[in-house]
Amino acid sequence: xxxxxxxxxxxxxxxxxxxxMMVAAFGGRRSGxxxxxxxxxxxxxxxxxxxxxxxxxxGVFGGLITADLFGSFGxxxxxxxxxxxxxxxxxxxxxxxxxxxxxxxxxLFSALGGAVMVSATSLVTLYVGLxxxxxxxxxxASYRRTDERSxxxxxxxxxxxxxxxxxxxxxxxxxYGFTGTMNFxxxxxxFAREGTxxxxxxxxxxxxxxxxxxxxxxxxxxxxxxxxxxxxPTPVTxxxxxxxxxxxxxxxxxxxxxxxxxxxxxxxxxxxxxALASIFLGAVAAFGQTNIKRLLAYSSIxxxxxxxxxxxxGTPQGASSVLFYMAVYVVMTLGAFLCVLWMRxxxxxxxxxxxxxxxxxxxxxxxxxxxxIFMFSLAGIPPxxxxxxxxxxxQAAVNSGLVALAVAAIVGTVVGxxxxxxxxxxMYFDDGGEQLGRVRQPVQGxxxxxxxxxxxxxxxxxxxxxQSITDRAAGSIF
Amino acid sequence: xxxxxxxxxxIGIPLIAGLVCLFVSANAARWTALIATLIDFAIxxxxxxxxxxxxxxxxxxxxxxxxxxxxxxxxxxGIALVLIMLSVFLMPICIGAxxxxxxxxxxxxxxxxxxxxxxxxxxFAAQDLFLFYVxxxxxxxxxxxxxxxxxxxxxxxxxxxxxxYTLFGSVLMLIAMIYMALEAGTTSIPALMxxxxxxxxxxxLWLAFxxxxxxxxxxxxxxxxxxxxxxxxxTAGSVILAGVLLKMGGYGFIRFSLPMFPEGSAMYVPFxxxxxxxxxxxxxxxxxxxxxxxxxxxxxxVAHMAFVTFGLFAxxxxxxxxxxxxxxxxxxxxxxxxxxxxxxxxxxxxxxIEAYGGLSNNMPGYALLFMLFTMASVGLPGTSGFVGEFxxxxxxxxxxxxxxxxxTTGIILGAAYMLWxxxxxxxxxxxxxxxxxxxxxxxxxxWLLGPIAAGVLWMGVYPESFLRPFRADVDRLLExxxxxxxxxxxxxxxxxxxxxxEHHAPEAGH
Numbered sequence: 001x002x003x004x005x006x007x008x009x010x011x012x013x014x015x016x017x018x019x020x021m022m023v024a025a026f027g028g029r030r031s032g033x034x035x036x037x038x039x040x041x042x043x044x045x046x047x048x049x050x051x052x053x054x055x056x057x058x059g060v061f062g063g064l065i066t067a068d069l070f071g072s073f074g075x076x077x078x079x080x081x082x083x084x085x086x087x088x089x090x091x092x093x094x095x096x097x098x099x100x101x102x103x104x105x106x107x108l109f110s111a112l113g114g115a116v117m118v119s120a121t122s123l124v125t126l127y128v129g130l131x132x133x134x135x136x137x138x139x140x141a142s143y144r145r146t147d148e149r150s151x152x153x154x155x156x157x158x159x160x161x162x163x164x165x166x167x168x169x170x171x172x173x174x175x176y177g178f179t180g181t182m183n184f185x186x187x188x189x190x191f192a193r194e195g196t197x198x199x200x201x202x203x204x205x206x207x208x209x210x211x212x213x214x215x216x217x218x219x220x221x222x223x224x225x226x227x228x229x230x231x232x233p234t235p236v237t238x239x240x241x242x243x244x245x246x247x248x249x250x251x252x253x254x255x256x257x258x259x260x261x262x263x264x265x266x267x268x269x270x271x272x273x274x275a276l277a278s279i280f281l282g283a284v285a286a287f288g289q290t291n292i293k294r295l296l297a298y299s300s301i302x303x304x305x306x307x308x309x310x311x312x313x314g315t316p317q318g319a320s321s322v323l324f325y326m327a328v329y330v331v332m333t334l335g336a337f338l339c340v341l342w343m344r345x346x347x348x349x350x351x352x353x354x355x356x357x358x359x360x361x362x363x364x365x366x367x368x369x370x371x372x373i374f375m376f377s378l379a380g381i382p383p384x385x386x387x388x389x390x391x392x393x394x395q396a397a398v399n400s401g402l403v404a405l406a407v408a409a410i411v412g413t414v415v416g417x418x419x420x421x422x423x424x425x426x427m428y429f430d431d432g433g434e435q436l437g438r439v440r441q442p443v444q445g446x447x448x449x450x451x452x453x454x455x456x457x458x459x460x461x462x463x464x465x466x467q468s469i470t471d472r473a474a475g476s477i478f
Numbered sequence: 479x480x481x482x483x484x485x486x487x488x489i490g491i492p493l494i495a496g497l498v499c500l501f502v503s504a505n506a507a508r509w510t511a512l513i514a515t516l517i518d519f520a521i522x523x524x525x526x527x528x529x530x531x532x533x534x535x536x537x538x539x540x541x542x543x544x545x546x547x548x549x550x551x552x553x554x555x556g557i558a559l560v561l562i563m564l565s566v567f568l569m570p571i572c573i574g575a576x577x578x579x580x581x582x583x584x585x586x587x588x589x590x591x592x593x594x595x596x597x598x599x600x601x602f603a604a605q606d607l608f609l610f611y612v613x614x615x616x617x618x619x620x621x622x623x624x625x626x627x628x629x630x631x632x633x634x635x636x637x638x639x640x641x642x643y644t645l646f647g648s649v650l651m652l653i654a655m656i657y658m659a660l661e662a663g664t665t666s667i668p669a670l671m672x673x674x675x676x677x678x679x680x681x682x683l684w685l686a687f688x689x690x691x692x693x694x695x696x697x698x699x700x701x702x703x704x705x706x707x708x709x710x711x712x713t714a715g716s717v718i719l720a721g722v723l724l725k726m727g728g729y730g731f732i733r734f735s736l737p738m739f740p741e742g743s744a745m746y747v748p749f750x751x752x753x754x755x756x757x758x759x760x761x762x763x764x765x766x767x768x769x770x771x772x773x774x775x776x777x778x779x780v781a782h783m784a785f786v787t788f789g790l791f792a793x794x795x796x797x798x799x800x801x802x803x804x805x806x807x808x809x810x811x812x813x814x815x816x817x818x819x820x821x822x823x824x825x826x827x828x829x830x831i832e833a834y835g836g837l838s839n840n841m842p843g844y845a846l847l848f849m850l851f852t853m854a855s856v857g858l859p860g861t862s863g864f865v866g867e868f869x870x871x872x873x874x875x876x877x878x879x880x881x882x883x884x885x886t887t888g889i890i891l892g893a894a895y896m897l898w899x900x901x902x903x904x905x906x907x908x909x910x911x912x913x914x915x916x917x918x919x920x921x922x923x924x925w926l927l928g929p930i931a932a933g934v935l936w937m938g939v940y941p942e943s944f945l946r947p948f949r950a951d952v953d954r955l956l957e958x959x960x961x962x963x964x965x966x967x968x969x970x971x972x973x974x975x976x977x978x979x980e981h982h983a984p985e986a987g988h
Contacts, residue, residue: 362583365500376619381645383597383616388546391608391652398656406656410649417645421622421638429626429634457612464545 006057006067009046009075010115016042017108024101032093032100036086039104043083043111047076059121063183066121068476073323073469074118074250077330081242082111084334087443088341089235093143103143107239110136114247121258123172123182126251130168130215133244134161140239141232153231160224161214168211174204184259191262205260209270212255215248218308219277222301226285229297234350237293238337241300242330249307253322256311258477264314271312272405278305279409283416291352292340295419296333299378302416303329306380309409310393313400319474321392324466328389328455335451336374338444342367346437354423359432368427370452377455379420380413385459483540485552485603488521488562489596492569496592504584508577511588515569515595522566529559531947535954536605536668547665551605556948557732557802558602561725564809565602567933568721569595572714574926575817579713579824580628587628591714594620598722602729607655607665614690614726615648621707621715621723629710636703636710643703647693654686658738671737671958680742687735688746695727697787698757701780708776709829713820716772720779721813728786728805732798736790737955740962743791747964750791751881757784758888766895771819771829774899775812778855781888782808788885789870793963797873798952799945804866806944807854807937811863814851814930818844821923822903825916831899836908841918845904847927852900854934856893862937877966 004011020035020042027034050072057067065071086104093100113133120126138161142154176182178200179190196202214221229237260267282302289295307329310321343351361368377386390413397406454462495514499507529537539553554562572591580587597620600613618641626637659665662673675683693700704724708716736743758781765777782804789801821844822837823829838845854861857868867889875882908914919927937944 361586365586381615381619382612387612387615388548391656394653395656395660398653399660403653403657406653407650410653411646414642414646414649418638418642421641424622425626425634425637428623429637457616460544460548460612463548464543467546 003060005053006060007054007065009049009054009079010112012046012049013042013079013108013112013115016045017105017112020108021102021105024105027101029101035101036090036104039086039108040083042108043079043086046115047079050075063185064122064125065116065119067119069469069473070250070254070319070323070476071115071119073327073473074246075115077246077327078111078114078118078243081246081330081334082107082114082239084338084447085235085239085242087447088238088334088338089233090443091441092233092235092341103140103235106136106140106143110140110239111243114243117247117251118254120251121184121254123175123184123187126255127165127169127172130248130251131165133247134165134215137161137240137244140236141228143236144233147233149231150233153228156231157224157228164211164214164221167207167214171204171207171209171211174200174207178204184255187259188261191260196263196266201263202266205263205267206270208255209252209267209274212248212252213274216245216252216304217297217301218274218304219281219301220274222278222281225301226294226297229300230291230293230352234293234337234341234352237296238334238341241296241333241337245300245304246326246330249304249311249322249326253311253319254477257314257319261478268312268314271308272402275305275308275312276405276408276412278302278308279412280305280415283412283419286416286419289419290354292343292354292357292423293352295354295423296336296340299336299416299420300333302412303333303378305412306390306393306409309402309405310396312402312405313393313396315396315400316471316474316478317399318393318396319477320467320470321389321396323470323473324392325389327466327470328385328459331451331454332374332377332386335370335448335455336378338448338451339367339371339374341444342436342439342441342448344437344439345435348437351436354426355432356435357423357432358426358430358435360427360436362431363434364436364438370448371427372424373452373455375420375423379417381417383457383460385455385457385462388460388463483552484521484525485538485540485554485599486550488518488525488566489552489599489603491517491521492592492596492599496589496596499585499589499592502585507585507588508573511573511592512570514592515566515573518595518599519566519570522563525554525559526563526947529554529556529947531556531950535951539605541605547659548608549606549665551609551666552603553605553668554603556946556951557729559947560802560806560944561722561729562599562602564725564806565595565598565722567929568717568809568813571813571817571926571930572717574922575717575820576712576714577922579820583627587624590620590623591718594624594718598718598726601726605667607659607667607670610667611648611652611655614730615645617723617726618644621719624715625707625711628712628715631710632706633710636706639703640707643700644693647690647700650686651690654683658683667733671733673738675739677741680739681745684735684739684742684746687730687739691727691730691735692753693727694730695724695783695787696780697727697753697783698760698780699753701757701761704780705773705776708779708816709770709772713816713823716776716816716820717813720775720816721809724779724783725805725809728783728790728801731787731790732802732955737958740959743959744793744962744964747791747793747877750787751878754784754787755881755884757781758788758885759891762888762891762895766891766898769831771831771899771903772816773829774831774895775815775819778892778895779808779812781892782812782855784888785867785870785885788874788881792870792873792877793956793959794873794876795952795956796869797877798955799949800866800869800871800873802866802948802952803862803937803941803944804870807862807866807934810930810933810937811851811854811861814847814927814934815855817926817930818848818851821919821927822916826910826912831902833910834903834908834913835906835910836904837913837916838904839908840914840916843919843924847919847931848904849900850931850934852896854938856896857889860935860938862934862941865938865941877964879967
């Protein structure tokens, strides 16, 4: 029984998801409200269950997964982001013919996959977690099956995702073939023994990283992101931008620093390229966008680039900065998407055009202020809290001697600032009159307020505690 | 620590008042802002009175670690004190200047201004490297909004230009700060001011900081954001931009570049002098041909700021003290000139010089004050401009006579464009009917311009009041930089009594 204690959160989510799937299957449309709130309850229970063995038991099941603070930190973010995505969707799918009950079940499965990903210490568990997470995500992308864009998004995501999985699997098979083990420690030992002279191992690294780059939508494997983000229903997009991204970034961090730790020089250049390419492409490509979801898609590409800067440092400090970055990023991005969810016209139909925001600051000042806070924060402008994680990743990079990388990346923030400013400009400088209808959703409103509050300058009070947690979490994988 | 945390209060009061403004009516917001800025002014006056020039370097120190390498560390020396005084003095005037000119979205406007004030004061009071950066950069957001929402016709372009230009300058500084914190193992500004960085690193660090401060200052050739921003900003926005925001660049040079990288600064002296020389001559000539009053004053700001960089990088007492006084004086004078422009803009709604003329006939009081500020800008003895420009020129001359020659032409050109401006506006006959019908200053406008005029005269007649607080700090700065000070080209030698000493010199070897 003891070996199950460390995976208690995963067990809770699994059992909860299966049970709720039955409820959704037999309850039909009427069960939508119940499954949503029950799913949120399951996720909260799983988060609370992280205390104790799931955080400090170490490797279990013969090293297939490990229960450490690094994994738990990721799981807290994943579970909470999933819960927010479920709450965000409340009242969204009921407008149309879909029934919403299965939405939250799929999110639960995806969150489960993410939880397995962040604690995987074997290539097999890694792959299983990734696929569980992705398969649920493919279905979620096409959740509005009568909507052409949604169906297209799902199909595109599936085809490209399957390709990426294939690449990843091929990389895994190469690593296995040349090291003779699936276990991260074993792979690390093999790299320490043989160095990176073996071509097979190098190819293995490249393919594995390519597969992961697809999942975190880092350039040059980002092509699916804008289309999928635009086509998928907005609550699903909010989910995509948060939980799976955190899971994949943390997974990449663990692989690079744990399994490929002795081969840092081999993967570092790949990560540096992906980081800079993501930052600049994410910043430049967003210029002409008129659709806010597409814009936020490029924003997420851009932000992942900054997280990769921290990873490229390859030190405990770098890992800590990645964790810090992802934690703050999730708050900002979920807040931004919650605001996007409120963009409805007078009849309650969703609007995605940025121009619809014009003059918002005059008609609904608080709402506009919240969006402005998220935008400035995503751009990393102090005194908003989004600045601090950027500072941390640059600090990690400079401390590892990657000054040029830090300089290039920070120039990228200036380029990126332009399009975040554009949203503020549309809301504050343009006149538009009342274009958006009012939405009465107190729960979502509270969430927006809380996330805006957290990324406001008051967030700086969190630096101390959050930093000490991320430092310890990062320490647990070294 | 039983004392009241005065500096926190100084920053906190405008912040809280700004939040309050968002939730009240337009008129209440005006009064809230005015009262808050006046309270800040009172605190500033108390700081000035309580500051002990012969006491420790850092006074009113507060320190509250936030963890993760940043702390809420505040404290001021004399240099910061006088710049804080300048800010709190100008703020109520800015609020007053916007009293009637701003009619739309007043609560947000006042909130943005108060936020701006809090961030500016934070810049001058911060003692932690990253805290400084947060304040320094944070100021972009309210100013972006002020220009973009309440500005003129071209406001959107100007707001973008302002934001992206200054942001680009600053981010490189951030990387340099990260490096410094790593190298020195501390983020405390006083500690860093005493830390000796390797000379090779200083060159790069100096450039990174220069990129930021040169844009803020602004120095030629990165000054082009300033005329746009000034012209488009509302009057009070221009006042605060010219009066305080530009001073952050000069403050940065004094606080960071000089004491932290003395060797680096010394190495780049010729570079700074060339840029400043070009700025003085070129921007003065550009100012001469402007048809827009605000643009003219904006270009004159660039030229005046070049006196600051000249003085600072002269590496001597006169230069640095002169640069400080030029900053203070320019803060008052250019602020006042923007207000003066604002006064007639409010009446006729054009900034074209052509539209005015003969204002001394129908607006005698206005013409009087305008003349005072014109003279102060030109640097007439008895006004603040003279003291600062004279000192900084003396300092420059000690460092490089060529630089001093170029800088002095700036004074002549400055007199040319300012006097010509004054002549076209105040003398002759009115060119338009509207200009002839304008009424003289009302009570509110007297209250705005009167205190500045008093300040300008005070600083011109008895500059000691303003020099005294930071004299000891200039001593410390000189002590710090003297090991790197480049030799001046004056090569002063004591005259020798024997006129033919050189003929005897070879024989001394025998």
